Amino acid sequence: MSIGPVQETSATFVGMPAFPEAAREALANTQQRTNLRNATHTIRAKRASVVAEVPEWEALRVAGAQSKDEALHHLGDYLEHLEASLVANGAVVHWARDADEANRIVIDIARSKEVDEVVKVKSMATQEIELNEALEAAGINAWETDLAELIVQLGHDRPSHILVPAIHRNRTEIRDIFIREMGKVGRPAPDDLTDDPAGLAEAARVHLREKFLRAKVAVSGANFAIADTGTLVVVESEGNGRMCLTLPETLISVVGIEKVLPTWEDLGPMLQLLPRSSTGERMNPYTTMWSGVHEGDGPQEVHVILLDNGRSHVLADSVGRQALRCIRCSACLNVCPVYERTGGHAYGSVYPGPIGAILNPQLRGTASEIDQSLPYASSLCGACFDACPVRINIPELLVQLRGTVAQQGGHRAESAAMKAAAWVLSDPKRLAVAQKGATTAGRLIGGRTIRSVPGLGAWTDARDLPTPPKETFRQWWVREHDGRDGDGQARGRADGIPGSEGGLPDSDGDER
Amino acid sequence: MTAMTPRDTDLRVALFATCFNDTMWPEAPKATVRLLERLGVSVEFPMEQTCCGQMLTNTGYAGEAVPLVARFVDVFGDYDAVVAPSGSCVGSVREQHPMIARLSGDPGLASEVERVSPKVYELSEFLVDVLQVTDVGAFFPHRVTYHPTCHSLRMLRVGDRPLQLLRAVRGIDLVDLPGAEECCGFGGTFAMKNADVSVAMGTDKAQHVTDTGAEVLVAGDNSCLAHIGGILGRQRSGIRRMHLAEILASTQENPS
Numbered sequence A: 001m002s003i004g005p006v007q008e009t010s011a012t013f014v015g016m017p018a019f020p021e022a023a024r025e026a027l028a029n030t031q032q033r034t035n036l037r038n039a040t041h042t043i044r045a046k047r048a049s050v051v052a053e054v055p056e057w058e059a060l061r062v063a064g065a066q067s068k069d070e071a072l073h074h075l076g077d078y079l080e081h082l083e084a085s086l087v088a089n090g091a092v093v094h095w096a097r098d099a100d101e102a103n104r105i106v107i108d109i110a111r112s113k114e115v116d117e118v119v120k121v122k123s124m125a126t127q128e129i130e131l132n133e134a135l136e137a138a139g140i141n142a143w144e145t146d147l148a149e150l151i152v153q154l155g156h157d158r159p160s161h162i163l164v165p166a167i168h169r170n171r172t173e174i175r176d177i178f179i180r181e182m183g184k185v186g187r188p189a190p191d192d193l194t195d196d197p198a199g200l201a202e203a204a205r206v207h208l209r210e211k212f213l214r215a216k217v218a219v220s221g222a223n224f225a226i227a228d229t230g231t232l233v234v235v236e237s238e239g240n241g242r243m244c245l246t247l248p249e250t251l252i253s254v255v256g257i258e259k260v261l262p263t264w265e266d267l268g269p270m271l272q273l274l275p276r277s278s279t280g281e282r283m284n285p286y287t288t289m290w291s292g293v294h295e296g297d298g299p300q301e302v303h304v305i306l307l308d309n310g311r312s313h314v315l316a317d318s319v320g321r322q323a324l325r326c327i328r329c330s331a332c333l334n335v336c337p338v339y340e341r342t343g344g345h346a347y348g349s350v351y352p353g354p355i356g357a358i359l360n361p362q363l364r365g366t367a368s369e370i371d372q373s374l375p376y377a378s379s380l381c382g383a384c385f386d387a388c389p390v391r392i393n394i395p396e397l398l399v400q401l402r403g404t405v406a407q408q409g410g411h412r413a414e415s416a417a418m419k420a421a422a423w424v425l426s427d428p429k430r431l432a433v434a435q436k437g438a439t440t441a442g443r444l445i446g447g448r449t450i451r452s453v454p455g456l457g458a459w460t461d462a463r464d465l466p467t468p469p470k471e472t473f474r475q476w477w478v479r480e481h482d483g484r485d486g487d488g489q490a491r492g493r494a495d496g497i498p499g500s501e502g503g504l505p506d507s508d509g510d511e512r
Numbered sequence B: 001m002t003a004m005t006p007r008d009t010d011l012r013v014a015l016f017a018t019c020f021n022d023t024m025w026p027e028a029p030k031a032t033v034r035l036l037e038r039l040g041v042s043v044e045f046p047m048e049q050t051c052c053g054q055m056l057t058n059t060g061y062a063g064e065a066v067p068l069v070a071r072f073v074d075v076f077g078d079y080d081a082v083v084a085p086s087g088s089c090v091g092s093v094r095e096q097h098p099m100i101a102r103l104s105g106d107p108g109l110a111s112e113v114e115r116v117s118p119k120v121y122e123l124s125e126f127l128v129d130v131l132q133v134t135d136v137g138a139f140f141p142h143r144v145t146y147h148p149t150c151h152s153l154r155m156l157r158v159g160d161r162p163l164q165l166l167r168a169v170r171g172i173d174l175v176d177l178p179g180a181e182e183c184c185g186f187g188g189t190f191a192m193k194n195a196d197v198s199v200a201m202g203t204d205k206a207q208h209v210t211d212t213g214a215e216v217l218v219a220g221d222n223s224c225l226a227h228i229g230g231i232l233g234r235q236r237s238g239i240r241r242m243h244l245a246e247i248l249a250s251t252q253e254n255p256s
Helices: A019-028 A030-052 A057-073 A075-088 A099-112 A124-128 A131-137 A147-154 A171-185 A197-214 A240-246 A264-278 A311-315 A320-325 A331-335 A337-342 A353-364 A369-376 A383-387 A394-407 A412-425 A428-445 A473-481 B019-024 B027-038 B054-059 B062-076 B087-104 B107-119 B123-130 B150-155 B161-167 B195-211 B222-234 B244-249
Strands: A092-096 A117-120 A141-144 A217-220 A224-226 A231-236 A250-256 A286-290 A301-307 B013-015 B081-084 B120-122 B143-146 B173-175 B216-219 B240-243
Touching: A019 A030, A019 A337, A019 A369, A019 B195, A030 A264, A030 A331, A030 A337, A057 A075, A057 A264, A057 A320, A075 A092, A075 A224, A075 A301, A092 A099, A099 A131, A099 A217, A099 A250, A099 A301, A117 A197, A117 A240, A124 A131, A124 A250, A131 A141, A141 A147, A147 A171, A147 A197, A171 A197, A197 A240, A217 A240, A224 A264, A231 A240, A231 A264, A240 A286, A311 A320, A311 A353, A320 A353, A320 A394, A331 A353, A331 A383, A337 A353, A337 B195, A353 A369, A353 A383, A353 A394, A369 A394, A383 A394, A383 B150, A394 B054, A394 B062, A412 A428, A412 B054, A412 B062, A428 A473, A428 B019, A473 B019, A473 B027, B013 B027, B019 B027, B019 B222, B027 B240, B027 B244, B054 B062, B054 B087, B062 B087, B062 B107, B081 B087, B081 B107, B081 B123, B087 B107, B087 B120, B087 B150, B107 B120, B120 B123, B123 B161, B123 B244, B143 B161, B161 B173, B161 B244, B195 B222, B216 B222, B216 B244, B222 B240, B240 B244
Parallel strands: A092 A301, A117 A141, A117 A217, A217 A250, A250 A301, B013 B081, B081 B120, B143 B173, B143 B216, B216 B240
Antiparallel strands: A224 A231, A231 A286
């Protein structure tokens, strides 16, 4: 059976505009904003309620973070241990430095099996390396089997969320996509399909069943990889993943090197943290574990590709490496007020939301405009850190990455403004001079509301600007307290400006 | 608990007005001084103070903030307690100053920061934890809703301290704000760099405020209030924005 390429548009994110511009477009999509608000608020409430049920939640978070940190601190050792355990179980282990190497290995295995299609269980790692596009270029169709991934793939769309890739779509949109697209790539949707969830799920089930039973090769990721037993673990809700992992003859698992856990015991906290944080469920419906090859049961050939693709670079940064603890639960997305309004596409990556804002610039570097903009795609409200089940201090990392971007030169005007601000604020005399400018403006304005200031359009387009007061606090204090300061000594002149030599900073912030 | 008398504390207390309040919103530090003096605290204002450096740090210029951190510990190092009418700036002092000092590579500065920053309190923390007072004897007969700012809430964990203080205000009609714990979208330079998202967040927050029917929106940070208030102002909603200190300083004889 030969079917044309599924993707009419490339799923690649290269060439995406920087976050503020992409966000502006996303904000204009009112249907998407409604869908996102409803979905994130529903998941948020469910998560909060099931997390509140666990009195030892904080201890679990700490245990989860410690397991991951232990693995990351001795990553080389645990990876070698994992490889040895997997090989002992009959799996073939491959190492891939980057996307090209990983894609090449998958394509070579698929070609050796003489197949022109593979089924896939939802995998962030394979999206990260754009495996589907690489397979398509090699003449091999990759069928996504996770329901949400299927919707995204059939809609020639990109995932908008880590866990709920089609979060930005509503039921009616999904029905339209199924009716329009399913027949082009396999079993068509029934003509009388409505937007009833059970009917939509049934249409997907029938469409996918055909592919599960036919496919000889499956591609998966893994949520966890346990070093001491050589066990890979996939956590899911639908059972489609289990079909992929058990039916085809050959299974290829693409696993990021940060997925390793030292021991079987480390899995316990994870299996409590992940479902409650992600879907707001006490336990996920399907947890599949596989350890190599077992005669007469499941795939008879198992390949595991251990993928670096920038991870060892992240590991080298003592603060940044905490991002590698991420278990892809997406709790940070669901609580993020920025994500809630923009959706995932604006982040220009398979990893959107707060975790994407710290992970992408670390994995990909900060050379591109989008990766330079991502650390600023946050109001630093801290909701993500509170929700993270493995305690990744996302705000701390955002601030650190902003430093990286600024050190590269940042934006010239901003850099000059920040250096000027630092120069003014580093000396009370200079601050008082600047304040005098503000209060003079305040007197001139005379308490009227400021609706527009040239150059401040980003503020005044939708917000009134505060009116500067006629007197600063400092001036008031001097007037009220006779210039007494902490030492009880008079300082400064009556206008509160202790000396008023001005001068503007030069570009290095030094006084001329 | 009752209001304090002057002999109840002999702490040497400094006011950190914060550069933003000093320049743009002097009513908040003025109210802080009035309130603390009414409670028997003789508050001092060291004139050499400037800024905590938060704007620089959060925009990626932590190196430029090092002299500000050095100045901060220098100016405030000798006090028993430092009070500021800003959860955000106190959050910066307690959470970010140690990081900035570490990055500066100056171990002397790092140890000074470690010594000074735990003595720096946001206003509601100082009242409830240090002075151990929740009824400050205020009078404010208006319908008020309270927005807990992100840095007070999640960086400082002030919890319901501001609400304890507000509930004790005579005559107040305190109403719950829907979605109170959600960020208003100010976020320092975020309000400029990602103005569209910031305004979208602020507009939702303003809608929640309007829905309460409150006459006054109160918070512990004038930065967030400037943002939400700027949107409410553009909508000509007639809702006033006030700092927590202004309401707590308000009395029947001397109303805010």
